[in-house]
Amino acid sequence: MIRKDMLNTLTIGELEEKYPFIMSFFADNKLDVDAYKASTFKAYLDHFSEEDIEEWAIDTSKLMDDIVIYINQMLTFLGIKEEKGVESLTILAGHDKSGNREGFGELVIHKSEIVSIVGPTGSGKSRLLADIEWTAMNDTPTGRSILINGEEPDKKWRFSSGNKLVAQLSQNMNFVMDLTVNEFLELHAKSRMVENEEGVIKKIIEAANHLAGEKFDLDTPITSLSGGQSRALMIADTAILSTSPIVLIDEIENAGIDRKKALNLLVSKEKIVLMATHDPSLALMADKRIVIKNGGIYKVIETGDEEKEMLIELEKMDKVIKAMRSTLRTGDMIHEGLLHA
Numbered sequence: 001m002i003r004k005d006m007l008n009t010l011t012i013g014e015l016e017e018k019y020p021f022i023m024s025f026f027a028d029n030k031l032d033v034d035a036y037k038a039s040t041f042k043a044y045l046d047h048f049s050e051e052d053i054e055e056w057a058i059d060t061s062k063l064m065d066d067i068v069i070y071i072n073q074m075l076t077f078l079g080i081k082e083e084k085g086v087e088s089l090t091i092l093a094g095h096d097k098s099g100n101r102e103g104f105g106e107l108v109i110h111k112s113e114i115v116s117i118v119g120p121t122g123s124g125k126s127r128l129l130a131d132i133e134w135t136a137m138n139d140t141p142t143g144r145s146i147l148i149n150g151e152e153p154d155k156k157w158r159f160s161s162g163n164k165l166v167a168q169l170s171q172n173m174n175f176v177m178d179l180t181v182n183e184f185l186e187l188h189a190k191s192r193m194v195e196n197e198e199g200v201i202k203k204i205i206e207a208a209n210h211l212a213g214e215k216f217d218l219d220t221p222i223t224s225l226s227g228g229q230s231r232a233l234m235i236a237d238t239a240i241l242s243t244s245p246i247v248l249i250d251e252i253e254n255a256g257i258d259r260k261k262a263l264n265l266l267v268s269k270e271k272i273v274l275m276a277t278h279d280p281s282l283a284l285m286a287d288k289r290i291v292i293k294n295g296g297i298y299k300v301i302e303t304g305d306e307e308k309e310m311l312i313e314l315e316k317m318d319k320v321i322k323a324m325r326s327t328l329r330t331g332d333m334i335h336e337g338l339l340h341a
């Protein structure tokens, strides 16, 4: 469905692409829009002079209403459902903490893309994630705006609890409920009204155990999960159960989970993933990285071939550190041989 305010941003060319039948509306109303494909319909109507309007009895405000009615009636008549999910997320520039405009116009992130957010402590990484979660409309301290599929997002995203735009994995994951893992997942699955609850729960626990160092089962009380286990559970739960098309991760800690597997699990679900991180191997796994400085997006870097090659080296180093960690855990000595593990 189209709303009248959408006519303020969509050009006639875009309208024709989205709603090809609109051409007969222009023809029926004898509107020659050929030279105005790059303008909005409103701008096209505004070009008529007083004389034109009088001579041809053009009622511009009625035409604005009629075009909306026409499009919506045609969509209903043709049985076209426009709910296409979230294909892209656009960040429109705001300003940094000193009020300087951010150094980019707009940044578009597409489905299945991973974007990392890097920057010093306190620079504003969490603030950027919060702007996205709140679908900021120039109403947060940064003055940024967020568009979904290139359009102003529906306010429903802010307030509906079931149909959330964003699933957020935050730094602190403290459970206070007295439930077993199974009860917790059951509650969640019920609230999402999934079919085949049991199968889904099984899938989540399998995925969580795949991520966590130490295994746990469905009867474990969630309050006795370790930091790594609860994080693994939340990641698996978000990837499998959550319908939110955007996942925001505020630093995947090194708390005993395989972060690379975690990321792959989240991304394989055709989601948009943004993660704040200080970790080079995670940052380079992303397609792009946003560098934040003094509260503003300072630059956006594409992860090029050279960096992707470095990622292979980093993975080797990670493996060495992992081997040393498990050597420490089991009470053995660290030795040079581990460097070639």
Ligand SMILES: Nc1ncnc2c1ncn2[C@@H]1O[C@H](COP(=O)(O)OP(=O)(O)OP(=O)(O)O)[C@@H](O)[C@H]1O
Binding pocket: 095, 096, 097, 098, 119, 120, 121, 122, 123, 124, 125, 126, 127, 128, 141, 142, 276, 294, 295, 296
């Ligand atoms: N553009 C901005 N204008 C005004 N205030 C901002 C801006 N960006 C961030 N801030 C504020 O600066 C403070 C620090 O930001 P934030 O917590 O996002 O930093 P961070 O990079 O996530 O830090 P850490 O790495 O320690 O988690 C917050 O209070 C935030 O609201």
